Amino acid sequence: MKEKQKSEETRNRILEAAEECFTRYGYDSTGVAEICNTAGVSKGALYHHFPSKQAIFVEMFETWMRSFVAEMERIRDSAASVPAALLRMVKMTGLIFQTAAGQLPLFIEFLTKASRDPETWKATIAPYKFFRKFFADLIHQGIEEGTIQEVDPERIAKIIVAYGAGLVMQGVFDPEGGRWVDVGVQGIRLILKGIIKEGTG
Amino acid sequence: MKEKQKSEETRNRILEAAEECFTRYGYDSTGVAEICNTAGVSKGALYHHFPSKQAIFVEMFETWMRSFVAEMERIRDSAASVPAALLRMVKMTGLIFQTAAGQLPLFIEFLTKASRDPETWKATIAPYKFFRKFFADLIHQGIEEGTIQEVDPERIAKIIVAYGAGLVMQGVFDPEGGRWVDVGVQGIRLILKGIIKEGTG
DNA sequence: TGGATTAGACCGACCGGTCGGTCAGTTAGT
DNA sequence: ACTAACTGACCGACCGGTCGGTCTAATCCA
Incomplete structure (x- = not known):
């Protein structure tokens, strides 16, 4: 049993090293050799655990995506109303800037x-x-619960995603440029103001 | 004089070929040899006119940026009001999708x-x-001309840029995903609705 | 129990190929 | 004759991936 444990440890070390290198240098500029050095592992070991460099990246990407989605769903399911959920989600993107800002250029x-x-x-x-x-x-849900006007959910979703993506990009490319969370919140407030039903908060 | 003309022609051919290749394959995946083939020019000629591959790209980038900025300024200076200018600018990004969509991944x-x-x-x-x-x-101008509420221009500018950037990204990554110009216009309308002064159009 | 066998983890030199860039040499306009 | 424009063979670095071999833990058999 000891071997299997060690094997998995090595695999994780490779994954962590890859994340570190990719984040620091980008995908193309990171050589497999660099990952191996960082992980303290030979090339053979790396290719024993993964079929290709890209496979390593894809696994990273999927893991990252899963946790992000999970967090979004958690917020959605625990918020009192749809507008409140949206507001909390923007605030969450602020957390992303802090914890994983370096990974976003990589993602792009x-x-x-x-x-x-x-x-x-x-x-x-x-x-x-x-x-x-x-x-x-989510917008559809808001319409049903009576907090949002009868808009086209698809259309509004596109606007929200556009805004969110742009916010993330700005945060990545200009981290020192301002309090992005505040900008995010105000922008969503502006959008909400246009689609919310009067008398709800 | 004939030589100088020919030289400039070659230079432009290289620039055009580079744009074509970069757009099609991306920066990294485009080899200098590929550019040379497309331009019908030898490697030596390319390095006679440009110090490096990156220099070619930078020149492309700057030219593109200059024309974009010029267009924005033209719209700003010819529009009747700030809100009208903003609306026309989003519509212009729609044109970008059509004419230069391929260049945007490259830009990113x-x-x-x-x-x-x-x-x-x-x-x-x-x-x-x-x-x-x-x-x-622009927002400041709108406040002065009385079409926009007394908001923080910097803050609103960030929101607008975020929205614009995200819109462009979505357009790039999902060109078939919908009528992005319409989405853009509606989003800006939503934002404008929140910052515009009543009684103006 | 303990020696033999097997299988998977791991090593690192090596390979084929690519790429950005160079340079000695050729051509053609002035 | 001189020079700018241009050629294309060539260079060295690098990179993703391979492969023959080593080591060690687990398993088998007597």
Whole structure:
């Protein structure tokens, strides 16, 4: 049994080292050798645990995405109303800036890379489509609970996702540029103001 | 004089070929040899006209940026009011999707690349800061002309830039996903609705 | 129980290929 | 004759991935 434990430890070390290197240097600029050095592991070991460099990245990406989605769902299910949930979600993106700001350029790098490869592409936009549906459902829920006007949920979802994505991008590219959480909150307030039903908070 | 003409022609051919290749394959995946083939020019010629691959890209980037900025200023100076100008500017981003959609992943790729290199970085965020100032000034102008409430121009500029950037990203990554111009217009309308002074259009 | 056998974890030199960039040499305009 | 424009073979660095081999823990068999 000891061997299996050690094996899994090595695998995790590789994953962690990869995350560190990718975050610091980007995907392309990180050599497999660099990952191996950081993990204190040989190339053979790396290719024993993963079929390719890309596979390592994809696993990272999926793990990251899963935890992000889980957090969003947690907020949605625990908030008192849809507008309140939206507000709390923007605040959460603020947390992202603090804890994982370095990973976002990497994420974008992956997106651009995937955009050239039709195979990877479908898998990549899946989470994006998920979020659009996520917000569309949320808006729909708001309409049903009576806190939001009878707008087109799809349309509003696109606006919200656009705003969120842009916010994240600005946060990434100009971390010192201001209190992005506050900007985020005010922007969502502005959007909410336009679609909310009077008399609700 | 004939030589100088030919030289400039070659230079432009290289620039055009580079734009084509970069747009099609991305920056990293485009080899200098590929650019040379497309331009029908030898490697030596390319390095006679440009000091490096990156220099070619930077020149492309700056040219593109200049024309974009010029267009924005043209709209600003010819619109009847600030809200009207904003609305026309979103519509313009729609044109971008049509005419230069392929270049945007490239633009983003460059951003991520630049984010790792402190030297390139300052030059890269310069246009971004420019746009924030551009919109802040615009909002300020709107306040002075009496069409916009007394908001914080900087803050609103950040919201607008975030929304615009996110819109562009969505347009890039999901071109088939909907009528992005309409989404853009409605989003800006929503934002405007929150900051506009009553009784103006 | 203990020696033999097996299988998986791991090592690191090595490979084929690519890429950005160079340079000695050729051509053609002035 | 001189120079700018241009050629293309070539260089060294690098990179993702491979492969023959080593070590060790688990398993089998007598």
